[in-house]
Amino acid sequence: MQDKNEQMAIKIAGQVAQSGGRTFYVGGLVRDHLLGIENKDIDIEIHGVPADRLKEILSGLGEVTVMGASFGIFGLRHYEVDIAMPRMENATGRGHKDFEIVTDPFLGPEKAALRRDFTMNALMEDVLTGEILDFFGGRKDLAEGVIRHVNAETFVEDPLRVLRAAQFAARFGFRIADETIALSKTMDLSALSMERITGELDKALMKAECPSVFFEELRRMEQLHTWFPEMKDLIAVPQPPSHHPEGDVWNHTMLVLNEAAGLRSAAKEPRYFMYAALVHDFGKPVTTEVIDGKIHSYEHEKEGLPVVSKFISRLTSETALAKYVLNMTELHMKPNILAAQNSGRKSFMKLFDRSVCPEDLLLLAKADYLGRNLTCRDYPEEDVLREMLAVYNDLMSRPYVQGRDLVAAGIAPGPLFKEALDYGHRLRLAGVPKEQALPQVLALIRRSAGS
Secondary structure, three states: OOOHHHHHHHHHHHHHHHOOOEEEEEOHHHHHHHHOOOOOOEEEEEEOOOHHHHHHHHHOOOOEEEEEHHHOEEEEOOOOEEEEOOEEEEEOOOOOOOEEEEEOOOOOHHHHHOOOOEHHHOOEEEOOOOOEEOOOOHHHHHHHOEEOEOOHHHHOOOOHHHHHHHHHHHHHOOEEOHHHHHHHOOOOOOOOOHHHHHHHHHHHHHHOOOOHHHHHHHHHOOOOOOOOHHHHOOOOOOOOOOOOOOOOHHHHHHHHHHHHHHHHHHOOOHHHHHHHHHHOOOOHHHHOEEEOOEEEOOOHHHHOHHHHHHHHHHHOOOHHHHHHHHHHHHHOOHHHHHHHOOOOHHHHHHHHHHOOOHHHHHHHHHHHHHOOOOOOOOOOOHHHHHHHHHHHHHHHHOOOOOHHHHHHOOOOOOHHHHHHHHHHHHHHHOOOOHHHHHHHHHHHHHHHHHO
């Protein structure tokens, strides 16, 4: 069933046809249609109609919005349809936005498609007839699962395409053509903005079943060093074979990423969770050593925090993301250790209380555990961890001593307030009911005030 955006695209195409032009679906919409993947981002390209006439057509269908007048990109208010004119792009610098744009309604579909990044994204579909134009073998590459650049001369002008190739490989399970790998090795990514890097990384982390492919392909393209040097540092860092039969820290991280992808739908903060899975062992390259013939990485969960902080700040200024990821990194080993040691309830309550998101912490612990067990899919710690988390959540749902309780008891806010509330919180974690905890907190205040 067509939605209103598809219906509008067809209306536009009909008006354009009456003026002697043609309208094509372009980009990812055609690719995803052929792959059987839902894509509601409708991009159309108008050929054979001058800009003034196109504006007249659009004005007759609704309120025109201009998203890039110099780029020949328009829209209609209340509709999610990107309407573009054919254009050519000439690089004027090294950045993703450093291009001179020249629109030409009579450029022709083949020349217009030449500016696309990959053959599978250069496919065009006539909105009215359904005819698919394929000038560069995109349908064959799509059928064979190959990501191949359209034109070597224009491909290298946009370094973001290196990352796009990697995230498409991860999302679709495709392989990047050898010649595209070779070309990507020659490109400089340093002028890209952090927002562009994070945009492609997020797609790989959130849309791929195996996000590891994103990094494996960047590794093949020798493009980890600029934006992901901490990932490159994981390569060849050894781990004790008895605990990590999968090999080095790189292999472990790749496996944990894929395990996390299978768990992310259950996470409270799915995107943050995937970042935590990515960086959880960044401390191992700086702590791993061989002592008496045995491999150790003591305190890597703490020593890795400055490394993680540097990595995150390179990619984003999101303080909430940084706080979450640093907390998860520091605590990621604790759940499995406590469970394996049959620790008491108090230890678990203190752990969960330190965590920014206990539910996600347990998911990370599970991904970490499964990411080092290549054959066994059992996770024996899960039952006790879930049981302890249920206890913690129950305690947190009960009434507890708050500041207003102290004010109601005649205690004026002051230096003792925080100390008293901290004590009340400890009683809460211990399972002491509020009606018993409040007198103990008030007694503490009286003792402290009298000392």
